[in-house]
Amino acid sequence: MDLPVVVDSNDDEIVSHELEQMRSILEEATLETHSTPLANRPRLPRIPLSKRNRAVLRALNPMLVTYLEASRDLCETDSILFGAAVAVCRIIGAKLPMAGRATTSSAIPAWRKRIEDRIAKAGALIGRLTSFR
Known part of the structure; x- marks a missing residue:
């Protein structure tokens, strides 16, 4: 959901x-993330610090105070902060993976692919050198 955020160029205030x-x-x-287990939470993307994104963060920070004051323990505080991060991503239009972390667990890591490619190239080179000899 990409909301058009109107920012006043003088004082960076957002319309009511x-x-x-x-x-x-x-x-x-925050309600969604409160009921979501830690293992099923999506990975959050990095957000560039543009003028618009800073205005969104400045607008959401005061709203978090009421949630954090009502927090009873560290797990609930973590859930609230993660929910705020998800809200920021939704407001600015950043893409979030739908299924969470479990979808990438079966993929081969990039470092392993690079090492296997190097081994294959070295094997091919060794084969050419032995046939040349």
């Missing part, structure tokens, strides 16, 4: 109706 949309997205994301 957009704040309400952000608050509802934050509420929805």
Whole structure:
């Protein structure tokens, strides 16, 4: 969900109706992540620090205070902060993987592929050298 964030060039304030949309997205994301086990949470992408993204972060930070004050333990605090990160990704339009971390577990790591390719190239070179000899 990509919301058009209107930022005033003078003071970087976000319009009030957009704040309400952000608050509802934050509420929805924190409720989703509260019921999601840690192993099934999606990996969060890196977000570039542009002027628009900073304005979104500045708008969401004060909203988190009420959630964090009501937090009872560290697990709940982690859930709230992860929900806020998911909300930021949704607001700015960053892509989140749907199935979580479990989808990439069966893939061969890149470092292993590189090593296997080097071994195959070395084997081919050794074969050519022995046939040349």
